[in-house]
Amino acid sequence: MISGLYNGLSGIFASSSAVNVASNNIANVNNIGHKEDQISFEDMMYKNGSYGKGVANEIIQKSFHQGGIKDTSNAYDFAIQGKGFFIVTDPETNESYYTRAGNFQESSDGTLINNEGFTVMGLQTQIISTTSSNDTVAFGDTYTKHLASSIITQEDRTVSINAKATDYTKTATDVGISGQNYKSATSVISDVEALKTNYNEKLKLLESNPNEVSVASTFQQTNLTYSNYNNELTNSNDFVELYLGTNLVRQYFDTDALTTMNKFADKISDLQGFTSSFDSATGTLTIDNLIPGNNTKISSPVINSSAPIIEVIDAVEGSGLAMVESARDALNSAVQLANAEFLDIQNGIPAPNQASLSLESINLKLTNIGLASYNDTSLSVSDDGILLLTQGTNTYIAGRVSTAYFPDEQSLKAEGNNLYSATKASGEAKNADTLNEVVSNSVEVSNISVSTGLQKLLIAQRAFEANSKSITTSDEFLKTAIALKTS
Structure with missing residues (x-):
């Protein structure tokens, strides 16, 4: 009892x-x-x-x-779909804690933090390379012309590529002399636009096949030799012509044979994406295709009824990153020809399978990262936790929120405020970035x-x-x- x-x-x-x-x-x-x-x-x-x-x-x-998973429409809210915990660190004690609560915010200095003021840990982006027409290393407010923006996910890293220029439409002038790669200001601007389109097309190709073998692009060059041009061009009925793609270019006799050939070269140079020069000593007209990897058919070249000798060096299209770099360099040259400044920045982070748990706080201000001289961005996050900052039409990788898992999560110590700390029984934290999906604008x-x-x-x-x-x-x-x- x-x-x-x-x-x-x-x-x-x-x-x-x-x-x-x-x-x-x-x-x-x-x-x-x-x-x-x-x-x-x-x-x-x-x-x-x-x-x-x-x-x-x-x-x-x-x-x-x-x-x-609950949609909040808040850019600073993240949810983990799958295994793992967000990692936060107390800035006063440097102690690390783990949580599934992803309702974060941005501190006054740009650091990503939780509601307790603990810093959210992950990988901060690193600048890989810059290509500039001067010594500029960050986009300033004078870079008003968007050229390109792309996110490339490769086996070992994810890279954002962004290119901008100062206003080439206001600085472009006529360049060169007649017969020697002469281009009007309008044609210079037109070339920039063509090479801008080409650069973005090559970036799209790299996005679709980011690990393709890297082969640089080359340029098409065509040489047409008019050895008897002085005798062929003597009166107003004489002419020289050819088809460049679908464009018919024709020049009638003007003043003398040399002037006629120079003006013929100038008409070719006035076409978007081409430049041409004439060598009076050899009678050779050289046509350069300014778009790397692009081949354009030249047909039916005649001077009156006589055909010149044609020698064509075809372009190599290229592939992979080297192809993109060839397109970028050609665009850079065109922007500089327009008396404008060019800047292309590549920055990124290692792939999840390359990352360790040697982490750091993540800053969300472009000025602190070193990508721009001003801040005016919106935040988004990809499925794999990559933080993206959009400024106008350019998108930059800011970093990635990292996640961790434990061999025995049941042995984690509950600390309150939805925080857990590791114990001897739980084992050490391991990288969980490949074991889950980070859902943006949502909380768990x-x-x-x-x-x-x-x-x-x-x-x-x-x-x-x-x-x-x-x-x-x-x-x-x-x-x-x-x-x-x-x-």
């Missing part, structure tokens, strides 16, 4: 703990990233192989199963079911009442036994 009292008492303690756990779960049902507590008990040792001695102390463990809600929580609360309440009844019953038995003993 005394054992019955103790058994009932242990049951009351257990039921009370179950009520506490169930009520705590229900209280945190709207807590972002909160994980459900689950309580379990063990029966105590049995006496003489017959009846037990009540219920043992409780074991409370976290259930880390996936919670629902708690994995607690209100209906299940209420059910568990009611069961604990009934268990408490039943154990109370076992105590009162044992007490009545004991009173009766005492009464019989004393009577």
